Amino acid sequence: MTEAEEAPWIATYFKLREFLDTYDKQRRFRFAPDLEEKFRKLRERLREDFVRWEAGGDLKVAIEWVEVFKRDLSAVEKELGLRGALLSKEFKSFVEDPLAHLKKKIFIYLHDLLRGKIRAEEFERTAGAAVRTSLRTNMRTVYQSWVFITLLRLLGEQGARIVYPEHKCLLLERSGRQKAGGIPPNCIIHLERGGSLSFFLEAPRPIGWEDTEDLKKAWSLYTAMRPDMLVYAGEVMDIVRLGEDPPILRPNIVIECKELSDWYLRAREIRGPFAKPLTAEEWRSKWLEGLWEGLADVLGVKRSEAIAKVEEKKAMRLKDLQIVALYRSLYKPDAMFLVSRDKVPREVKSYLENRGIEVVDGVGFNMQNLKPLAERLMEMARKVRTKEIIELRDEGLRLLDKVMRLVESQGIRASKEDVIINALRLALSQEHYYLELLKRNKA
Structure with missing residues (x-):
């Protein structure tokens, strides 16, 4: 021994x-x-x-x-009235x-x-x-999942509610959810003050398809370079965009979580995108531009030198700090945040901020420390507001049904949305009478 x-x-x-x-x-x-x-x-x-x-x-x-x-x-x-959560x-x-x-x-x-x-x-x-x-x-998954559910909790305190999944069971795993060739969200929430947010954890993932080998290989880049969270303003049911360049919907926000105190000193090998030679078409593809620009930046070399290094090695050993910067170059979100459990050294924070990445550090497991990030998410949702779910109850439902029957009795074909839009237009055209009606009903 x-x-x-x-x-x-x-x-x-x-x-x-x-x-x-x-x-x-x-x-x-x-x-x-x-x-x-x-x-x-x-x-x-x-x-x-x-x-x-x-x-x-x-x-x-x-x-x-x-x-x-x-x-x-x-x-x-x-807080969100969920039935439970599904974990891997x-x-x-x-x-x-x-x-x-x-x-x-x-x-x-x-x-x-x-x-x-x-x-x-x-x-x-x-x-x-x-x-x-x-x-x-698993400790990495614990912290990443905690950040996710805490953001949802903060949004819930502001009146947000989950509309997907409809069964109200929060999805904290992705196994088998992209077999049909698409990548659905883990959850979609609607905000009380307008707007929606769609969350995708550890996406993109390998998907099931019957397509060209070139596209499968191109996709390996995205599955190898996978941030912790992609967030989209609006209701997004699938981020796969086959046939487009790049083949994934550009996220509004990317969130990366770091649970280790010394995460910025650690390194790992990125092999997936570089394991096989790229075709001439792939070299010219727009979706690679962010990769080469990002690699050149983190390696401190010219773009042509970055490409040469990839051709030579077929793999790249990069520090986690560099990989985070690559996410920003590759996915080109409107905003990117790094959430660190511990405080981040000043020089590390400067490196990230100079590359357009906002650092939320010293978070620990304190919900209050994520409030600024939750507010930024709400702000983004309101900027890209395309639809809003409004709940009608009791009298509201009865009145809408009554108007729909009236419309149908006159042989007019109109959806409930048409009826509501025209009712709002009528209110604006007769605003004096409408406001008086509201005042009487509130009295």
């Missing part, structure tokens, strides 16, 4: 191995009832010891974050019990260890990576 012997889980592993050497040398894992219970307890203790060792203090933090998320999810469900299978499992979820991630590795197929050092390396990756991914 190496350093792995010093880990607390190793003592439990030795006990379990000794138990198996005594009662199950063939490693068939079949025992009498009393031994089965002892085996199960030792195995579960080993899984828990290992997860706690690998996750360290981050597990406690994750549990705290999950509790805040669940509390605020209940609050937004109450992975995220739902993590939210229900972070420790139990991480224990599931090492089941296969542990089975191989107990059967002698891998040594303790390899188990620690592979199972440890599985635990850390799952923990990191």
Whole structure:
């Protein structure tokens, strides 16, 4: 054994191995009832010891974050009158019990260890990576989802209501929702003071289609460069625009969320868009212009040099800070915001602001810190106001039905919208009498 012997889980592993050497040398894992219970307890203790060792203090933090998320999810469900929320299978499992979820991630590795197929050092390396990756991914999802539901809650406090999905179950996942070749929103809200907002989480995604290979390859750029949130003013049911250049509707707002304190120091490889050579048509395509301009900017080189680097490497290793800037160049939104849980250094903030990205930092899990962003969303919705849902109740519905019957009895073909528009025109043409009527009814 190496350093792995010093880990607390190793003592439990030795006990379990000794138990198996005594009662199950063939490693068939079949025992009498009393031994089965002892085996199960030792195995579960080993899984828990290992997860706690690998996750360290981050597990406690994750549990705290999950509790805040669940509390605020209940609050937004109450505020907006929702029936509940749909989470992905992975995220739902993590939210229900972070420790139990991480224990599931090492089941296969542990089975191989107990059967002698891998040594303790390899188990620690592979199972440890599985635990850390799952923990990191789910903590990112927790924070991103919290930002989303908190914005909805703030908008709800201003009278917003969800009109999509119609079943009033908030969609916090995208699995299988784009199989038909389109990408629907996670939710659409209507604002009390006019306007609508359509939210798309982690879009665009791969879609189902029967089209050219070139377009599939072009689409890989967008699926590889995927911001946390795209927001559109108005009621948008699909952002796919096949046959257009670019093949995605330009968002009004892009929101990127960062849960780590040192996110701007981290880097990752962007391979999807560059894995295969691009055709001459693709090189000339307008949707690539933002990519080359953005790459040249973040790499500090000329556009031609950025293209040459892509041709040479077929992949780019970029810092998260650079990737955020690329989102702005590629999607060209009217506004882009970066929401950071922690404070961002002045030079990082300046870098982003110089590229047209507004930074909302030091947010933590404090709803009040997102109020300015919620106000900007409402402002954008009012600017691009195309329709508004108005609820009619009781007398309003009775009067509208009565007018519709009157119109139909005269052989006039008119929709309810036509009737309402003409009633408003009549009110404006007879404003004196109309205002007197309102005053009498309010008296």
